Amino acid sequence: MTAQRRVVAEVLDGEHVHLTADEVHAQAVTKLPEISRATVYNTLGELVSLGEVLEVATDKRAKRYDPNAHRPHHHLVCAQCGAIRDVHPTGNPLADLPDTERFGFTVSDVEVTYRGVCPNCASA
Amino acid sequence: MTAQRRVVAEVLDGEHVHLTADEVHAQAVTKLPEISRATVYNTLGELVSLGEVLEVATDKRAKRYDPNAHRPHHHLVCAQCGAIRDVHPTGNPLADLPDTERFGFTVSDVEVTYRGVCPNCASA
DNA sequence: TCCTGCATTGGATTTAATCCAAATCAATCA
């Protein structure tokens, strides 16, 4: 356990946190000025391998890192400003995919992304 | 209508087609040797604006272009080889997101990506 | 304290995509 890894973990702590690697680096630098981007990328990659952090790709910009790996959830994204909220829909989308629509795949996971406009952007 | 646009449209014709811009360019070159990447990007961008082609981002590699914009559908992706199939699940995921989980957003769209292993990769 | 192997660093590299100014071309009109 190094100071760098501790700082990355600290930055990722919280709810509805979905930061890019660069944002993580920017915040990490304020606590440990000489931490490098490479180390942030390395550490994030390890946390993802360990299953402690999830990669979220809600758009085609930079990947985002999600510390909420404990409880499975989906995402609600503002199409205008990119704000992301964790959501927990009812129902099981896996059950909604009939065998005839599985093409012989072994389906193990499903990812749901809701899109819309957040209250902030709607009022502007 | 130019020869370049016609060729891009031809390459995108078909079912379960989800090509990257580079793959579109590679196929276009066989029909029109001097077509440039910039033109392929320009044309794809226009087709997307016109709503005739959809951008699909099933992984964090290159965007894929989907000519099946007529009938709304979702995707089933092989986690190993990246193969993509169009799927039409039953049920309406929008109905599964309660008001209490909408955080004041106006939700207009939902995107569902199933992940698994295709029969090809499973037998290998 | 000294080793040793893992971690960190900064810079170079890769990949996807975008930008841009110059050259080219398609379509209209005389």
Next chain:
DNA sequence: TGATTGATTTGGATTAAATCCAATGCAGGA
């Protein structure tokens, strides 16, 4: 048909995200 012109195409430069890599640094055990 030939000239005009505004849109299209082109290739190269640029940007952004991520990865790679060799050299250096350092944590933790002997």
